[in-house]
Amino acid sequence: MNIRKERKPFMVPLNSMSDVAFLLLIFIMLVSLINYRKEVAIDYPLAETVKKTSAEKNLEIWIDRAGNTYLDGYSSSLEGVAQAIEELYLNAPDTRVHVIADRETPFAFVSGVLDILKLNEYRVVSFVVKDA
Amino acid sequence: MNRRRRKRTGYSESGSSSDIAFLLIIYFIVIAGFNVHKGLLMHLPVKDSVRLLQKEDLLRFEMDSTGQVFYLGLAVPPAGAEEIILSGMGARSNRAVILQVSPQAPWQKVVSFVETAQKLEVEAFSFSIMPE
Numbered sequence: 560m561n562i563r564k565e566r567k568p569f570m571v572p573l574n575s576m577s578d579v580a581f582l583l584l585i586f587i588m589l590v591s592l593i594n595y596r597k598e599v600a601i602d603y604p605l606a607e608t609v610k611k612t613s614a615e616k617n618l619e620i621w622i623d624r625a626g627n628t629y630l631d632g633y634s635s636s637l638e639g640v641a642q643a644i645e646e647l648y649l650n651a652p653d654t655r656v657h658v659i660a661d662r663e664t665p666f667a668f669v670s671g672v673l674d675i676l677k678l679n680e681y682r683v684v685s686f687v688v689k690d691a
Numbered sequence: 692m693n694r695r696r697r698k699r700t701g702y703s704e705s706g707s708s709s710d711i712a713f714l715l716i717i718y719f720i721v722i723a724g725f726n727v728h729k730g731l732l733m734h735l736p737v738k739d740s741v742r743l744l745q746k747e748d749l750l751r752f753e754m755d756s757t758g759q760v761f762y763l764g765l766a767v768p769p770a771g772a773e774e775i776i777l778s779g780m781g782a783r784s785n786r787a788v789i790l791q792v793s794p795q796a797p798w799q800k801v802v803s804f805v806e807t808a809q810k811l812e813v814e815a816f817s818f819s820i821m822p823e
Contacts, residue, residue, distance in 0.1 A: 573709070580712030587719045604802040608810050609729040617728070622798075657728050660798045666754075667794035669801070670820040677735050687730040688802055 597632025599623055601661040603689035612685035614655035618647060619687075622660040626668035641675045648679050659687040731805055736817060744787050744815075750779045753821065756793040758800030769803060776811050787815035794820055 599621040620640060621629035628635055630643050647654050656676060660669050676684055736742075752772060753761040760772050767775065779786050790804055801818065808816040 577709040577712060580709045580716070584712050584715050584719070587716055604799040606731060606802055606806045608806055609731065611727055612730045612732055613728045657730065662797060662799035662802075664798040665794060666792045666796045666798060666801055667820060669798055670792075670794070673735065682735055684733050684735055685728060685730045686733060686802055686805065687728050688806075690729060 599629050599632055599659075601659065602663065603687065604660070604662040605691040606688040607691045609688055609690055612655065612657065612687070614653070616651055616654040617657060618643070618654050619657045619659055620672055622658070622664050622668050622672060624661040624663050626664065628668075628672065637671055637675065640672060641679075644675055644679045644681060648681065655683065655685060656681055657685045657687050731802065731809060733805065742787075742815075745785070748783055748785045748787055750776060750786060750788045752788070752790045752804070754790060754792045754796045754800060754804065756795035758797050760790075760800075760804065769807065772804070773807050773811065776807070776813060780811065780813065785815075786813070787817070788813045790816075790818040791821045792818055794823065 596619075601621065601623055619629075619631050621632065623629070628637060628640055630640060635643070644656070647656075658669065658672060673684070751762075752767075755761065760767050760769070762772065762775055776786075776788055779788075788808055790801075790808075792801055805816075805818070
């Protein structure tokens with residue numbers, strides 16, 4: 560007697576799809592934590608003709624209204640900025656420097672930072688603005 | 692006899708959770724895009740570098756502490772400065788635009804002038820702090 564087992568039709572269990580999606584979600588959340596960026600409370604200057612200036616490696620120099628400087632969101636003196644720029648020039652010269660100053664910051668404070676960049680022959684700098 | 696059938700939970704009931712997860716993923720991807728910098732790229736000169744120019748090729752502007760731009764001692768509105776640069780560039784090809792900025796001038800005004808110079812594709816543009 561020839562007994563054949565009835566074959567069940569193949570079915571992809573959709574239940575596991577949500578597990579995969581949630582794993583992806585956790586992965587992206589962790590990645591976004593790694594890319595966590597500390598911001599300083601400033602009013603961005605406005606401009607109409609802006610372009611994307613982010614590079615692969617970026618360094619942010621923030622200058623608030625009172626002239627306080629921050630390196631990647633952390634408070635730093637001008638000497639600290641100079642030291643960081645020097646190290647950057649030696650170790651990763653392709654890093655893009657972004658100057659992010661408050662729209663009301665007196666020019667003297669920005670000029671101080673620009674002088675440091677010029678001294679270290681850091682030629683290409685981005686002045687970060689917001690789309691007007 | 693009251694027989695109750697156990698309700699079977701099928702695959703279809705958890706199917707929507709994957710949609711929610713994917714929507715969350717899209718949300719995080721969009722949020723990650725917000726960290727991209729936009730701004731004006733500047734090529735800074737080397738500190739104390741010298742460039743020889745003829746006096747007639749210079750378009751020298753000054754900016755006072757309020758951000759008002761002056762040309763040849765006269766106050767000019769932003770559109771006026773644009774016109775002066777445009778007419779100057781048309782007359783001579785080797786024109787250089789120089790902006791001397793008061794230490795107290797707000798950063799927004801400097802950025803606006805830099806934007807104007809970039810918009811008009813001024814190759815030789817420099818700005819420096821006004822000696823007090």
